[in-house]
Amino acid sequence: MTDLPKIDFIYLNEQDMIKAGVTDMAACVDTMEDMFKLLHSGDYRMAGANNDSHGAMVMFPENSPFPTMPKPTADRRFMAMPAYLGGQYCTAGVKWYGSNIANRDKGLPRSILMFTLNDADTAAPLAYMSANLLSAYRTGAVPGVGARHLAHKDSKVVAVQGPGVMGKTSLAAFMATCPKLDTLKLLGRSQGSIDRFVDWVKETYPQIATIEIVSDLETLVRGSDIVTYCASGETGDVSKYPMVKRDWVKPGAFLAMPASCDIDEGMQAPDVRKVCDNIGLYEAWFEELPKPAHVHVPVIGVKFLDMIHEGTMDKDTLEDLGDICAGATPGRQSEDEIIILSVGGMPVEDVAWGTVIYRNALAQGIGTKLNLWDEPVLR
Known part of the structure; x- marks a missing residue:
């Protein structure tokens, strides 16, 4: 900002982002862990009254008198996600998130994302960047941060539901943090997505010696050291969310859930440790949503807040990943937990x-x- 009042910024398209390292998952995991330590210290701000809101979403009515207004179909949303982060970053930014599941019929990704990065002092733009890869890799990196602290270091079997973008980046993060993984169990909806995922795994991770395609969630979960559900789906009917049952889960398993998920009573029991990437995020959602909130936001942390609200879970037992990264709360404590x-x-x-x-x-x-x-015209 030495040339003020002149302001230049850079535009980074998707290929520029790749050249600048956006797909370096090991570095992304390290960055996310550093970020979680800042969340623990409080050196950050997001939107909302508690400074922890996911963002602000444009909602569309079921019936509109305007024929050109978008319909509220699956994954149909526009959303602004702003934040400030301190520490070594000291920047602010906002991701503009547009999504429509019908995009796939046009050869487009379901979501098309852009990100603006700003100087935290002047608010001047520093960069405007393609954000599909940015968003995918930062999302996948968080399960990797979790695995670094909460999975067995000798984990060998990883189970992925949903062979899409989130499945790829989550697996990439697990591979970066659990180097002994050698077996993949995979559950997908279409043979085409399964085949593409398997081809990518074989090319990218030759150390995975065994790939098992399964046809149901129980087979996927049983015997797995690390489990992740990454499939997108419709929100609103919890009975249709993919389930995890306690009887399926191997003692000592780590489950990272960045997508729709529900759990049975056995998994709700107090001896199953329940961790959120940021408890304040879920408290903000819970404040904003009708109850039960899990109907409206299908990630499992919202279910935890419903359980606390209903009195079936003690609030003090809910753990925060930032606390774990900072060493304020222990990581894995036993072989079987x-x-x-x-x-x-x-x-x-x-x-x-x-x-x-x-x-x-x-x-x-x-x-x-x-x-x-x-020179700005108005000042």
């Missing part, structure tokens, strides 16, 4: 990884330089 992590996704993650990628791009001369103004 079962631990489930809810991954809700937070805009501070975009700010952290976006700042790292922006600085990489600057150092390497990547991106297109754009001018906002040499």
Whole structure:
């Protein structure tokens, strides 16, 4: 910002983002862990009254008098996700999130995302960047941070439900943090997505010697050291959310859930450790939503808040991943304890990884330089 009042910023398209390291999962996991330590210390802000809101979403009515207004079909949303992050970042940013499941029929991703990074002092733009990969990798990295602290270090069998983008990035994070993984169990809806996922795994992770395609959740979960549910689905009917039953779960298993999930009474028991990526995020959701809130946001941490509200879970037993990363709460404590992590996704993650990628791009001369103004007309 030495040239003020002139403001230039850089635009990073998807290929620029790749060149700047957005797909470096090991570095992303390290960045997310650093971010969680800042969350523990409180050196961050998100939206909402408790500074922990996921963001603000544009909702569409079931019936509108305007024929051009979008219909509230599955995954149909526009959302702004703003945050500030301190520490070594000291930047602010906002991800603009557009989603429509019908995009797949047009050859487009379900979600199309852009991210703006700003100087936290002047609010001037630093970068405007393609954010599909940014968002996918920061989301997948969080289960990896969880695995670093909560999974067995000698974990060998990983189970993935949903062979899509989130499944890929979650597996990449597990591979970065649990190097002894050698067996993949996979459950998917379509043969095409399964085949593409298997081809990617064989090319990217030759150390995975065994790939087992399964046809049901029970077979997927049984015998697995690490389990993740990553499939997108419709929200609103909890009975249709993919289930985890205690009888299926191996003693000592770690479950990381960044997508729709429900649990049976056995998994609700107090001896199953329940961890959220940020308890405040779920408290913000819970404050905003009708009850039971899990009907409206299908990630399992919202179910935890419903259980606390209903008196079936003690609030003090809910653990925070930031506390674990900072060493204020212990990680895995026994061979046999079962631990489930809810991954809700937070805009501070975009700010952290976006700042790292922006600085990489600057150092390497990547991106297109754009001018906002040499002299502002209004001031």
